[in-house]
Amino acid sequence: MSCLRVPVVDVQNDNFRELWPSVLLAVKCCSFVALDTELSGLGARKSLLNQCIEERYKAICSAARTRSILSLGIACFREIPDKAEHTYLSQIYNLTLLCMDEYVIEPQSVQFLVQHGFDFNRQYSQGIPYHKGNDKGEESHGRSPRSLFLEILRAQKPLILHNGLIDLAFLYQCFYAQLPDNLGTFTADLSEMFPAGIYDTKYASEFETRFVASYLEYAYKKCKRENCKRMDTSSKYLSIEFCNYPASMSAHIDYRYCSLTAGSSKADKEAVLLCETFSAYGWCPQGQNCAQSHNIDLIIDEDEKGENQKKRRHRRKRKQNVKAVAEVFLEQDGSPPEKQNCAITQELFTAESNEGLCSIPKENELESTIATMEGEWDCSGDHGTDSERMQEEAAATAAKGKSADTDQEGEERVKRGEGGIHRAGFDAFMTGYIMAYVCMLKQGTSRDAEAGPWLPDCHNKVYLSGKAVPLQIVKSMFSKSSKAHSQKLKLVQGPA
Numbered sequence: 001m002s003c004l005r006v007p008v009v010d011v012q013n014d015n016f017r018e019l020w021p022s023v024l025l026a027v028k029c030c031s032f033v034a035l036d037t038e039l040s041g042l043g044a045r046k047s048l049l050n051q052c053i054e055e056r057y058k059a060i061c062s063a064a065r066t067r068s069i070l071s072l073g074i075a076c077f078r079e080i081p082d083k084a085e086h087t088y089l090s091q092i093y094n095l096t097l098l099c100m101d102e103y104v105i106e107p108q109s110v111q112f113l114v115q116h117g118f119d120f121n122r123q124y125s126q127g128i129p130y131h132k133g134n135d136k137g138e139e140s141h142g143r144s145p146r147s148l149f150l151e152i153l154r155a156q157k158p159l160i161l162h163n164g165l166i167d168l169a170f171l172y173q174c175f176y177a178q179l180p181d182n183l184g185t186f187t188a189d190l191s192e193m194f195p196a197g198i199y200d201t202k203y204a205s206e207f208e209t210r211f212v213a214s215y216l217e218y219a220y221k222k223c224k225r226e227n228c229k230r231m232d233t234s235s236k237y238l239s240i241e242f243c244n245y246p247a248s249m250s251a252h253i254d255y256r257y258c259s260l261t262a263g264s265s266k267a268d269k270e271a272v273l274l275c276e277t278f279s280a281y282g283w284c285p286q287g288q289n290c291a292q293s294h295n296i297d298l299i300i301d302e303d304e305k306g307e308n309q310k311k312r313r314h315r316r317k318r319k320q321n322v323k324a325v326a327e328v329f330l331e332q333d334g335s336p337p338e339k340q341n342c343a344i345t346q347e348l349f350t351a352e353s354n355e356g357l358c359s360i361p362k363e364n365e366l367e368s369t370i371a372t373m374e375g376e377w378d379c380s381g382d383h384g385t386d387s388e389r390m391q392e393e394a395a396a397t398a399a400k401g402k403s404a405d406t407d408q409e410g411e412e413r414v415k416r417g418e419g420g421i422h423r424a425g426f427d428a429f430m431t432g433y434i435m436a437y438v439c440m441l442k443q444g445t446s447r448d449a450e451a452g453p454w455l456p457d458c459h460n461k462v463y464l465s466g467k468a469v470p471l472q473i474v475k476s477m478f479s480k481s482s483k484a485h486s487q488k489l490k491l492v493q494g495p496a
């Protein structure tokens with residue numbers, strides 16, 4: 001059965017110099033670059049979700065100034081010109097980093113990261129050192145994480161993130177300069193740092209693809225499934241290729257296996273109880289101890305089953321169309337340090353009544369874990385058409401029949417591989433994959449990237465948890481860029 005074998009190149013202190021030229025080449029030649037970070041913590045969850053975006057920015061700044069990036073994932077996607085459209089070569093790197101300045105590391109973060117396979121021994125012994133804040137000495141010139149970040153800016157490629165505001169602040173503070181105090185200054189700086197635009201796949205998932213959920217793994221797997229259906233029914237589909245790395249590099253490469261087909265055959269046979277909390281948020285307070293299934297393939301199966309049932313269709317439609325966003329935040333207890341595994345984005349999309357009244361069905365289950373809840377409701381208008389829905393259903397039915405012959409044993413092995421090690425590199429890959437998929441859906445051709453914004457509807461829009469409008473990455477008439485940034489920009493624009 002079709003299975004993606006995704007190579008993630010491990011970059012650490014003992015091979016950073018050796019791999020530097022290939023990382024640089026990948027960044028320079030790609031069509032877009034997706035980044036993801038793993039952090040030592042986020043600080044007070046409550047202030048990170050402040051209704052006032054300025055206040056939220058202040059809280060993120062304070063987190064970025066006191067915490068650090070533990071690992072950086074870079075996924076470069078290059079559209080291959082002599083192949084079928086939407087064929088990309090993807091090169092993925094996972095950099096293990098070590099911040100040399102003092103920083104806070106939260107116990108829950110350590111716990112979460114260790115549970116997800118993060119190796120602190122390796123981080124301390126093999127992390128690539130860097131300093132935060134403004135330039136000190138030559139760190140922006142040699143082969144360092146900071147100079148790599150400058151090279152990414154120099155390459156002027158579209159930057160892809162998933163729920164990227166926190167990533168952007170941490171990247172700025174750790175590899176670029178001291179964060180400006182003012183949000184307007186920050187966005188002005190960013191707009192100059194990334195002239196090809198910043199794209200957020202959480203925003204794209206919610207406002208372009210309108211999947212039932214938009215957390216990273218859900219959106220990725222959903223895109224992968226939809227793409228799989230397209231391979232049979234349409235000439236327009238996404239195709240991802242990887243480098244054939246030589247055997248000499250095998251010690252540095254971590255392969256991740258991803259089945260391309262759904263696990264629906266299994267779901268039909270046994271009644272697996274899905275964790276409702278995990279289904280909605282991609283995160284559950286019980287973590288690995290949860291008695292119910294956190295299997296995203298089964299969760300998507302369930303969602304797709306719903307799409308196929310007429311009875312449920314109306315509800316599903318409401319679910320998608322009347323968007324009720326309840327924003328909840330967790331008082332640090334057990335919430336993950338992740339910015340995207342919904343540590344701070346707890347959204348509920350539902351509408352129970354036909355009158356379009358918004359409600360939170362899972363309130364009771366969440367009550368035990370949520371200390372406080374703040375809600376901002378946005379009931380937006382109708383999205384999508386029936387014809388789209390019918391096409392989707394037809395495709396879903398077709399795919400279901402196809403997946404029935406999936407080798408069960410192989411599937412199990414694949415599942416374990418996917419659920420295991422949590423890595424910035426693979427998250428960056430998933431982020432890039434979603435973008436490539438959305439891009440294919442939205443435009444006939446992506447070859448005329450020079451002509452204008454690459455994906456105009458998502459251009460420079462960064463997702464804001466609980467808000468109907470994204471953060472616009474622009475330089476407004478009233479905001480000036482920061483002094484530290486202006487100095488750095490000269491370095492970017494000057495000779496390497």
Ligand SMILES: [Zn+2]
Binds near residue numbers: 275284285291293
């Ligand atoms: Zn659970």
